Amino acid sequence: MNYKHILLSVALNKDSDKVLQRAVHIAKQNHAQLSVIHVDLEIPTTYEGRLGADFQTRDQAIRQKSITSMNKLIRSHDYEIKEHIFHSGHVNDEIIDSIEEHHIDLLIMGHHKSSFIKQMLSSPSEPVMRNMPCDLMFIKLDDDKD
Numbered sequence: 001m002n003y004k005h006i007l008l009s010v011a012l013n014k015d016s017d018k019v020l021q022r023a024v025h026i027a028k029q030n031h032a033q034l035s036v037i038h039v040d041l042e043i044p045t046t047y048e049g050r051l052g053a054d055f056q057t058r059d060q061a062i063r064q065k066s067i068t069s070m071n072k073l074i075r076s077h078d079y080e081i082k083e084h085i086f087h088s089g090h091v092n093d094e095i096i097d098s099i100e101e102h103h104i105d106l107l108i109m110g111h112h113k114s115s116f117i118k119q120m121l122s123s124p125s126e127p128v129m130r131n132m133p134c135d136l137m138f139i140k141l142d143d144d145k146d
C-alpha cells in the first residue's frame with residue numbers, strides 16, 4: 001500500500017528539521033503529497049482584559065512567528081509541500097479535523113521518550129492516537145545517532 005497524502009505535525013522546535021527530513025523521505029518513497037501542520041495553543045479570550053494584556057495582539061504575534069518559522073523550515077527542503085496548515089486551538093481537534101478535510105492517509109509526528117504517566121497526562125499525541133482516522137507514524141527523537 002502506498003500513501004497518497006501525508007500530513008506532518010510540526011512543533012517548530014529543535015527537532016522540526018529532523019522530522020521533516022524523514023517525512024520527505026517517506027513521501028518520496030510513496031510518491032505522495034506532503035502537507036505540514038502546526039497548531040499554536042489558543043489563548044483563552046476569557047482572560048482578555050483581566051490580566052492587562054491584549055491577547056488578540058499576542059495571539060497574532062505568535063501566529064506570525066509560527067508562519068515565519070514554518071516557511072523557513074520548508075524552504076530548507078527540496079520537496080513540494082501541498083498545504084501549509086496553521087491553527088490555534090486544541091492540538092488533537094485541529095489535527096483530526098485537518099486529516100479529514102485534506103483526505104490524509106498517514107500522519108507523522110515526532111515522539112520523545114517519556115514515562116507512561118507523563119505520556120498519558122501531558123502528551124499531545126495521546127488524544128490524537130485514540131481518535132486517529134488514518135495511519136499514524138511516530139518518529140523517534142531521543143537518542144538518535146543520525
